[in-house]
Amino acid sequence: MADSRTDPDSSPPVPRVLRIAVPTPLRRLFDYRPAGRPPVGGWRPGLRVKIPFGRRHLVGIVMECAASSELPAHQLKPITERLDDEPLPADWLWLCQFTARYYQHSLGDTLQHALPGPLRQGRPLEARIRERWQLNTREALALDALGRAPRQRELVQLLAQHRHGMITSAITAQGYTRAQLQGLLDKALITRSSEPLMASEGWSGALLAEPSLPLNREQAVALAALHEGLDRFHPCLLHGVTGSGKTEVYLQLIEGVLGQGRQALVLVPEIGLTPQTLSRFRKRFRAPVVALHSGLTDLERLDAWEAARSGRAPIVIGTRSAIFTPLARPGVIIVDEEHDGSFKQQDGLRYHARDLAMARAHRDGVPILLGSATPSLETLAQARSGRYRHLRLTQRPSRHAPAKLELVDLRGRLRQGGLVPPAIDAIRQALKAEGQVLVFINRRGFSPSLACHQCGWIAECRHCDSRMTLHRQPPRLVCHHCEHQTPQPDACPGCGSADLRPLGAGTERTEETLTTLFPDVPVYRIDRDSTRRKEAFDQLLTEIRRGEPSLLVGTQMLAKGHHLPHVTLVVVVNADAGLYASDFRALEQSAQLLVQVAGRAGRADRAGRVLVQTLHPDDPNLRLLADDGYDALAYQMLEERRVAGLPPYRYLALTRFEATREEDARQMAEAAGDAVREWLATRQLPVHCLGPVPAPMERRQNRYHLQLMLSSEKRSALHEAGAWLVGWLESSATRRVRWSLDIDPMTLS
Structure with missing residues (x-):
């Protein structure tokens, strides 16, 4: 029997x-x-098709064309509809296949995650169209025909001011109607054309809208080194202190890439940084700059995705999911704040955008630049080994060096809203000097817990092993793990006492205290609660950047990458939360956050000061960070990781189990552990299996969580063991137990 037949209308x-x-x-x-x-x-x-799947019809993607199947021909269902004439981009398909293989995830689910929503639903892969109206220059002077149509005459005069014409929405925004446009079109005074919704309007020839800034010696050396590798895979770490001008290096590097007719992909960790980065890039370049992040509508994401795929968008800026954006002519990938944990997806497809960016740059043969003031230990180890080129920026454009951390002892001192008298005095002095003050407290709400002063009762979540956080706006108790809420009680449910007291401080309590202490100074609270409304975060930043003396109370969403030129003092309310946590990455992440927060001070013409309140001022790690900086602590942590056999010197895969009954989760986790240990013994693979053990928070959302860890010095051996374990779980796990495999976990919670 022949393996294939020939289509009479085409040769393939x-x-x-x-x-x-x-x-x-x-x-x-x-x-x-x-x-x-x-x-x-x-x-x-790469072709999308509609297919019957059970009782549903789904959109799938053709991955292979074969001559035969293991199933009999009569059992194969036909596809319902072919959706594309051209396949999805080859580079995009490769990245999705690599992602599914590396992170041991379903390929179909990976492709679904990487596609814009409308394409997942079967929408054609084509750009949305808009209309552009231009004056017909041959007829432009024949305005006598408009003597009785003054609005049409005004519209002609408006179009005469725009050499490239105007789109319909811009014209109607001026108060004109489609009927008036149609009238001019019928008189042949204007012409109408169609173009993609995201067209490169007004970009002709000149690349820069404003001149580049002069570089200092270190920036110039770094840029020259980056230009050397524009024609090949060239991984670099741009290790610059906060405020050292890393973004200017990015901009001038991209200028060189765009000059070669290629595209740039820039990843930023937080959606809050996207508008700031977009604004700066759009001011610099005449070339179109598009954004990709979760704040866009599905159709807006599709427009940006298609503009990048077609090459109409030379610059693409986005959060972690933007790594799946196809590029027609890739030229460089930049990962800003590469250390940030937001680049790791923590549920579903658990990928790390920075690591996928490295794989993608290697496949495309383009340079990749990782930028940070506090590099992750994984990246720092690669730079130390010589696999990444290590470029340093140690100076700020201003004459002031980054402020050192000053440790303030909390022991035995009365606190107001979490602040001790020396910190309050420093705030008063900074405001008197007409500076702005950032008070950093990484806890939302009014107080982390509510307790009875008579019997010791503490408000706990009935769904999680955690305490409820007291909020005052409006009054309620909230679990920040499962979002369960209850009204604030009037009396203790244990003893009936009305003496209920908040313990500790959150952003609301610190805001209330500062408002009382400094009634004439505006206080801006910036956390997830105060910025839920769309545009609220941008509006707050606009107010802050006016430069008037003010107090900023914020969580880490304010500490990451924002340029706050008028902040002269930073106060960290409590630096101890990450010093003694059970997760081996806690110290690294805590140190990075402290340095990033400190970097908001003294970024302009005035020196900055940073006060760090702590109950452990003699802690050797905290003291090393304060005295010698992040680099010294990071190199010490690398040595400790090497001795302990932890990443980046070993590779990890964490299997999580959860069930409504603790016994179900435990039985499945123990069975999986026994099975993989037996298999490892027969294969003699250099992989260790640890656990199962309860998760750091064992009960969450009324489900019990356990963990099983695989560890190896060889990535290939770890992946082989992980693939076997996934296969075993798929065939053995019951519906009562959910499980997931996390390759290269960033947290053990």
């Missing part, structure tokens, strides 16, 4: 079987029969 053979990735958790492809007219060029991987 028509396969008998299409192997399709379906958006399900199942780690396999599904076989279908082709149906209908084949696409021009034949069936190829």
